[in-house]
Amino acid sequence: MHGLGNCFDIGLGAPPAATNGLVTGKRVHLNNAMGVTVVLVGGVASGGDDLQVDLQQHTAGTGGNTSDLDCITEYWLKSAVAMDNSETWTRFTQAAASEIAVPASANTDIQQNLLVFEVEAASLADGCEWISVNVPDLGAGDKTLAVLYFMRDLQVSRTPANLAALLS
Template identity: 75%
Template sequence: MAQQALGRLFDIGLGAPPAATNGVVTGKRIHLKQCGGVTVVLVGGVATGGDDLQVDLQQHTAASGGTPADLDVITKYWIKSAVALDNSETWTEYSQAAASEIAVAASETTDVEQNILVFEVEATSLSDGYEWISVNVPDLGAGDKTLTVLYFARDLAAQRAPANLPALLT
């Protein structure tokens, strides 16, 4: 029997559980030492207006947080949006100057639609002494948009059965 994709191609970690964005959402850290990079996926619900997607990518020197710093490497991201996502949507690609933040323009209607936002972080892009990242979401204002952040660690250094994968924080 062939090994399944989980454990061979990727592992999944939680960046932030489903939460309302009426306050800062502090992302959980993930260790990039045992993978080539992370695909960050944000899933947002519909809001009544004013809660356009925003993220802030941080790098850390320790699993407990250590010294955090902006990780200015986001140059591309992709979004799918619809009032009710049903998998008929296609990706729209966005480009920006390298930054640790994404602030999606209100004209993209990410506030009044469901969204999937994706960006990539390469492990080699972290500064010397930094091995962990986290994704934070600032207070988006009105607060009725819910948001979940998932980390897909990819290019795993050791491929294993899912039950034998190391914890993503260590």
């Protein structure tokens, strides 16, 4: 038994791109998962591009109603100028919010980063079944960033080829 399709599925929130403007995250449906682990992968920038995110919930895969999902109370961060897997996680806590603004003291602008937070499907408001993660214009504009969704605790296990599309 493999993890993909049995324990988790992976979706793309945002392909690698320079954050010199709003990065609008792709939506993912939480109908077959108890939650999602959101992973942001950031590259080195010249300064002024500390990580920020905004978590949204939606009533439809496209269109529908959109609102903030104020459920992020903790997130985890690894950073280094050149990450080599010797880094350890640093935990950050905050009041429940849809936004994360990593403190400038974390130096996420001039380092490579992994930022992780969890969203429970039960956190969504009635009628909302989709989430997305947006990244605002970070300012200086040369930080490359990608967002991945790891759908976890799948309610129905399948071989990867038979997993349902994550938008439907």
